Amino acid sequence: MDEILEILEKDGRASAEDIAKMLRKDAGEVKKAIKKYEKEGAILKYKAVINRDLIRDEDFEVRALIEVNIVPQKDLGFDKIAERIYSFPEVTSCYLISGTYDLLVVVAGKNLHTVSNFVAEKLSCLEHVRGTATHFLLKKYKEDGVILKHKSENNKRIAISY
């Protein structure tokens, strides 16, 4: 992967000027490359990784992973039905997976009740959905390579040494 992307994936706020210095490139060139990635959609957006354990969020207190079994449609396969599912705002992630189930859907809701309601009333009754299995999420340890734990600055090293 291009080192520009590697840097941005770790720190979305890294400026083109800083990246240019790190890679000994021209800042204009780096800006151009980033613009190109944005235009092509290789860079989709920049966002903060939020530790939800520390935030009270009335609308999204409960999360569930839902395995969804679906009947693929002629000519369209899974994509069309997946789109119908991931378009619900309650769905925060949606993956096509191999194995016993076809889609893995992550749903966020206010409480157990709203999430179960969503599954019962919206998801299960969709045409082509054959069955679901809901797993409520109890704790998140690591997500997308980020360990969800606030680490105080590394002070294990002695402050000065040869």
Place this chain on the structure above:
Amino acid sequence: MKNIVSKKVQIMQPSGIRVFFDLVLGMRDVISLGVGEPDFVTPWQIREAGIYSLEEGFTSYTSNKGLYKLRLGVCRHLKDKYALEYCPDEEILITVGVSEGVDLAMRAIINPGDKIIVPLPSYVSYGPVVELAGGVPVYIDTSGSGFKLTPELLRKNIDSRTKAVVLNYPVNPTGVSYRRRELEDINKILLNKGVFCITDEVYGDLTYDFNHTAFPTLPGARKNTVYLNGFSKSFAMTGWRVGFACGPKEIIAAMTKIHQYTIMCVPITGQMAAAEALASGRKSVEQMKREYNRRRLFMVEELNSLGLKCSCPQGAFYIFPSIKNSGLSSMEFSRRLLKEQKVAVVPGTAFGPCGEGYIRISYASSFDNLKEALARIRKFLEKRG
């Protein structure tokens, strides 16, 4: 009371920098660019191997030379990386970091009064260890040649009592390293004059602009060299204290003799973890190196733009900028920077008198820390006008 401490130790120069170090350690909220070790923790698979070995009950002594599987790992690693062949039975010794390796090598070769050449500025232990072993360190000031030992400097300092030279590259504290042909010239002189070579290449994996040359790979050098390396810097394993020494079997046998009486063996947990590092840690080394390299280029550019002139170091994780423009001595510059802006650096004089006018900056620190430190250094310099 009569002074019980030996004369040899009494006359050893205490590090003049100790007072400054104590000052740093006593202060809070300091951003330190003075740390001589990686800011990464040991990669997990390596730590896990150490933990697992404890669970399995590996808590005994190992052979004096070190675990065979680790020596074999070292042997294979050097063969893969440098096409350098050492026999794990007779030519490799596992040591307590490179520090022990340096001490053993000196004690194994020095007769009273033998001269050992130490290019300065350098890591702090070489000279004192030479003295403890009964030798005489001969310091060479390399500040006039871009902090490099040149063939001329070397030739000028060799006489009939010269036993060996200590090389360390990439160099702590300057980050300077040598290309193969430069080392070839040095090697020719050593072979020609019958001077032995002790080479500390602990930063060898962190060489950025060209491939690192292991000294014993030079023509004729293998039989004339003790090659020292370790896991501290490349694998971020400083606290495990594991290193290795490779060389001709007579020298390694002599070093092992001393090692078996003084150390017995390197702690087994560290050896187990180190074996895992060689087996699966190469990728982590490459990742860390890429990260260091970005910081290096960034810092060199920023420091130069602040007026702290530095050439681009080729290795390790140090930059050695000149602070001569400030009109302050290295120590005074470091002391004031610490007091006024809470940024710690190491005065260049810690690494020899010819480090005067320079400071050592370590970029083994997070990018955010580096940026904040630079902002504070800028403020410091602006205030001084």
